[in-house]
Amino acid sequence: MSRLVVRGARVVDPSQGIDEVADLVLQDGLVESVGSAVGGAGSADEVLDAKGLVAVPGFIDIHVHLREPGFEYKETIASGSHAAVAGGFTAVAAMANTDPPNDSAAVTEFILRKAAQANRARIYPIGALTRGMKGAELSEMGEMVEAGAVAMSDDGLPVEDINVMRRAMEYATIFDIPVIEHCETPQLHPGGVMNEGYWSTALGLRGIPRASEEISVDRNIVLAELTGARFHVAHLSTSGALRRVQEAKTRGLPVSCEVTPHHLILTDESVSSYNTSAKMKPPLVTESDRAALLQGLADGTVDAIATDHAPHHADEKAEDFDHAPFGIVGLETAVSLCLDRLVRPGVISLSRLVELMSTGPARVLGLPGGTLKVGAPADVTLLDLEKHVRVDPETFVSRGRNTPFAGWELTGSAAATLVNGRIVWSSAL
Amino acid sequence: MKLASKDLLDIESLSPGEIELILDTATSFKDVSERTIKKVPTLRGRTVINLFFEPSTRTRVSFELAGKRLSADTINVSASGSSVSKGETLLDTVRNLQAMSPDVIVMRHGSSGAPHAVAKRVDAAVVNAGDGMHEHPTQGLLDAYTIREAKKRLSGLKVVIVGDLLHSRVFRSNLRLLTKMGAHVIITGPPTLIPPHVAKLGAEVAPTMDDAIANADVVMMLRVQKERMEGAFFPSVREYFRLYALTVARVERAKPDAIIMHPGPLNRGLEIDSSVADGPYSLILDQVTNGVAVRMAVLYLLTGGHGGLGQDKPPEGARA
Numbered sequence: 001m002s003r004l005v006v007r008g009a010r011v012v013d014p015s016q017g018i019d020e021v022a023d024l025v026l027q028d029g030l031v032e033s034v035g036s037a038v039g040g041a042g043s044a045d046e047v048l049d050a051k052g053l054v055a056v057p058g059f060i061d062i063h064v065h066l067r068e069p070g071f072e073y074k075e076t077i078a079s080g081s082h083a084a085v086a087g088g089f090t091a092v093a094a095m096a097n098t099d100p101p102n103d104s105a106a107v108t109e110f111i112l113r114k115a116a117q118a119n120r121a122r123i124y125p126i127g128a129l130t131r132g133m134k135g136a137e138l139s140e141m142g143e144m145v146e147a148g149a150v151a152m153s154d155d156g157l158p159v160e161d162i163n164v165m166r167r168a169m170e171y172a173t174i175f176d177i178p179v180i181e182h183c184e185t186p187q188l189h190p191g192g193v194m195n196e197g198y199w200s201t202a203l204g205l206r207g208i209p210r211a212s213e214e215i216s217v218d219r220n221i222v223l224a225e226l227t228g229a230r231f232h233v234a235h236l237s238t239s240g241a242l243r244r245v246q247e248a249k250t251r252g253l254p255v256s257c258e259v260t261p262h263h264l265i266l267t268d269e270s271v272s273s274y275n276t277s278a279k280m281k282p283p284l285v286t287e288s289d290r291a292a293l294l295q296g297l298a299d300g301t302v303d304a305i306a307t308d309h310a311p312h313h314a315d316e317k318a319e320d321f322d323h324a325p326f327g328i329v330g331l332e333t334a335v336s337l338c339l340d341r342l343v344r345p346g347v348i349s350l351s352r353l354v355e356l357m358s359t360g361p362a363r364v365l366g367l368p369g370g371t372l373k374v375g376a377p378a379d380v381t382l383l384d385l386e387k388h389v390r391v392d393p394e395t396f397v398s399r400g401r402n403t404p405f406a407g408w409e410l411t412g413s414a415a416a417t418l419v420n421g422r423i424v425w426s427s428a429l
Numbered sequence: 430m431k432l433a434s435k436d437l438l439d440i441e442s443l444s445p446g447e448i449e450l451i452l453d454t455a456t457s458f459k460d461v462s463e464r465t466i467k468k469v470p471t472l473r474g475r476t477v478i479n480l481f482f483e484p485s486t487r488t489r490v491s492f493e494l495a496g497k498r499l500s501a502d503t504i505n506v507s508a509s510g511s512s513v514s515k516g517e518t519l520l521d522t523v524r525n526l527q528a529m530s531p532d533v534i535v536m537r538h539g540s541s542g543a544p545h546a547v548a549k550r551v552d553a554a555v556v557n558a559g560d561g562m563h564e565h566p567t568q569g570l571l572d573a574y575t576i577r578e579a580k581k582r583l584s585g586l587k588v589v590i591v592g593d594l595l596h597s598r599v600f601r602s603n604l605r606l607l608t609k610m611g612a613h614v615i616i617t618g619p620p621t622l623i624p625p626h627v628a629k630l631g632a633e634v635a636p637t638m639d640d641a642i643a644n645a646d647v648v649m650m651l652r653v654q655k656e657r658m659e660g661a662f663f664p665s666v667r668e669y670f671r672l673y674a675l676t677v678a679r680v681e682r683a684k685p686d687a688i689i690m691h692p693g694p695l696n697r698g699l700e701i702d703s704s705v706a707d708g709p710y711s712l713i714l715d716q717v718t719n720g721v722a723v724r725m726a727v728l729y730l731l732t733g734g735h736g737g738l739g740q741d742k743p744p745e746g747a748r749a
Contacts, residue, residue, distance in 0.1 A: 196625055197625055198625070198626035198629050198630075200624070201626050201627055201630065203541055203542065203563060204542075204561050204562035204563030204564065204598060205542070205562070205563075206562070207625065273545070274541070274545050274546060318520055319518060319520075320519060320538065320540040320543035321542045321543075321546075322561065323519075323540060
C-alpha cells in the first residue's frame with residue numbers, strides 16, 4: 001500500500017498530549033510516525049501539504065441514523081457515509097432502527113457490506129437491544145457481535161419494561177459491550193412534541209417534561225449498578241440527567257454519556273415559529289440546561305459529542321408540528337458548529353473538542369482510533385480553523401435537509417478526511 | 430387603516446390598535462345582522478373557503494353566515510369526505526384549494542400551528558378558526574367585543590377564566606387579548622389543567638374558585654374538553670362540579686353587575702350550573718350573535734377593507 005505524508009499541519013492529539021506543527025506519516029493504513037522532518041519524503045510518497053491546517057485523530061460520531069435498510073428515501077448507507085466524511089467524520093456508529101431493524105447478524109452483515117461498497121467512512125453497526133425493537137425479548141446479541149456490532153440499543157424508542165432492561169444489561173455483560181439507551185419515559189407525556197415549559201404553553205403544543213429523561217437515566221443507572229453493565233446515555237439533554245451521570249461516575253460506575261451539538265447551542269425558543277426543523281427527541285430544553293451541558297463538556301462529565309444525525313424527507317418535515325417526525329441532520333454541520341460555538345468563544349479548548357469528538361467516542365464504544373499514536377489506524381481529520389462557511393442545506397451530501405442551522409455563518413470547518421491512510425474527502429475536491 | 434398581516438393567525442401578533450380596529454369595524458357590521466335584509470354587497474365576487482379539519486357547528490356556521498352576509502361565495506370543506514381522508518397531506522390539500530384562487534381560507538385544525546404552516550405557502554388570507562391548543566383568535570375578539578359592549582371598556586377589568594386552561598385555545602387567545610388591552614386576568618382550575626409557566630403570559634393563578642371569583646367583573650367559564658384528555662386530570666364530574674363549577678352561590682361573590690361568559694358548547698352540570706348559564710347575567714348567546722359581526726369585520730379587513738355596507742356609508746371602524 002501507499003505511503004502518505006501529511007506535511008506541516010498543527011497536530012493536536014490529546015491522547016498523547018501533542019499540540020505542535022509536525023509531519024504525519026501514514027503507511028499501509030496505519031500511523032507510522034508523528035514528528036518533524038522525518039528525513040524527507042521518498043520519491044514514491046504522496047505528500048499532502050497541510051500547512052495552516054490542524055490534523056487531529058479522525059472524528060467519530062457514535063450516534064447516526066443511516067436509514068438503510070428500509071428508509072432509503074431519507075438516507076442510504078452510501079449517502080450517509082459520504083455525508084460523514086464531508087463533515088469531517090472518519091467513522092460513524094449506525095443505530096438499529098431501520099426496517100427491518102438491525103436485530104440479526106444478517107442485517108449487521110448487510111450494513112457492513114454496503115459500508116464497504118461505499119468505501120468512505122468506517123461504519124460500526126449498533127445492534128437492537130430487543131428483538132424487532134419491541135422491548136419484549138432479547139435480541140441475539142452474540143451473533144450480531146460476531147458479525148461486527150459494537151453496542152446494543154433500541155435508540156429511537158426507550159425500553160419501557162424495566163425487567164427486560166435489567167436482563168438485557170445482564171446479558172450484554174457477556175460481550176462487554178455498552179448498552180445505549182434513549183432515555184425517555186413516554187407514559188409521562190402522551191403526545192408530547194417539545195419541552196414542557198413556557199414555550200409549550202405559549203404555542204399550545206403538548207410538552208415533554210425534563211423529568212422524562214431524568215427518570216429514565218436514574219432508572220438505568222440503578223440497573224447498571226445492579227447488573228454491572230456498561231451503560232451509555234444517548235443524547236443527554238437536561239441538567240438533572242447530567243447531575244445523575246456525574247454522580248454515578250463519582251461512584252465509579254461504568255456510565256458514560258454523549259450530548260449533541262444542537263442541545264449545546266439551541267433552546268426550546270427555537271420552536272417558537274412552529275419550526276419543525278427544531279423538533280427532535282429529546283426536545284431542545286432551556287438555557288439553564290444548555291449552560292449545564294457546556295459545563296459538563298468542560299469538566300469532563302460528558303464523554304462524547306454525537307450528532308444523532310436523523311435525516312427525514314422534506315415532505316415529512318413540511319407537515320404541521322404535531323405530525324412532522326422528530327430529528328435533524330447533523331453530520332455536515334457538527335464540526336463547524338463546535339468550532340464556532342464551543343472552541344472560538346473558549347468554552348472548551350481545541351484539544352478538549354478532539355477528546356469529545358474522537359478519543360472519547362472511541363473509548364465509549366471500544367473502537368480503534370481516537371489517537372494518532374504510532375500503529376493506530378490512519379484515520380485523520382484535517383481542520384481549517386479560519387474558514388468561513390454558510391450552512392446551506394441545498395449543498396448537503398446527505399439526503400436529509402432538515403436542519404435548524406440553515407443560513408448560519410460559522411468560522412471553522414473540516415478541510416479533508418482521511419480514512420485508512422487514504423483521502424476520502426477534501427474541500428478542495 | 431388596515432391589518433399589518435395578510436392573515437389572522439393569532440392574537441399574539443395583533444397590536445392593540447389592530448384589535449380596536451377589528452372591534453370598531455364589527456360594531457358597524459352588527460347592524461347588518463339586525464336588518465330584515467341581512468346582506469351587503471361588500472365581498473361580492475370574493476371566495477371564502479371554510480376548511481374544517483375538526484368538527485364544529487358554531488364557528489363554522491358563524492363564519493359561513495359572516496361570508497354570506499357580506500355577499501362572498503362561501504364553500505365549506507370538512508376533513509371527512511375530502512381528499513384528506515385519502516391520505517393527502519395538509520399542504521397538498523391547501524395547495525389544491527389555492528389553485529382555485531380563493532380570497533380567504535378559514536381554517537380549523539387539531540394541530541397547533543397548522544394554519545401558520547399553511548399561511549406561509551398560500552396567497553390567500555388565512556384565518557385561524559382554532560388550531561389545536563394554541564389560539565382561536567376570532568373567539569378572543571368576539572369575547573372582547575361582548576365584554577366591551579357590556580362594560581364599555583376592557584382596561585382595568587378583572588376577568589376570571591376558569592377550568593380546562595391546559596387544552597384551551599380560547600383561553601390562550603383571551604389571555605393575550607385581554608392583557609394587551611389592559612385587563613387583569615385571573616385564572617383557576619385543577620392544577621392538572623393549568624399549563625406550566627402560564628404566569629409568564631400574564632395570568633395570575635388563584636388557588637381556589639372562591640378566591641378567583643371575588644369581585645370579578647367578568648367570569649369566563651371554559652368547556653372541559655373531554656376529547657383532548659388522555660388520562661386522568663380530575664377524579665370525577667361530581668368533584669369537578671364541587672370545586673370549579675359556576676354556581677349561583679359563587680356568582681354572588683363576583684361584583685353585582687358581573688357578566689358570565691362561556692365559549693360553548695356548554696357541559697351543563699359539569700362546569701356551569703344551568704341556572705347560571707340561563708340566568709340574567711349570562712351573555713353566552715350574545716357572544717354567539719357578536720361572533721358573526723366580528724367575523725364579518727375580519728373578512729372585510731383581510732380582503733382589503735373596500736366597499737360599503739350597502740347604504741353608501743363606510744364602516745365606522747374604517748376611519749383613520
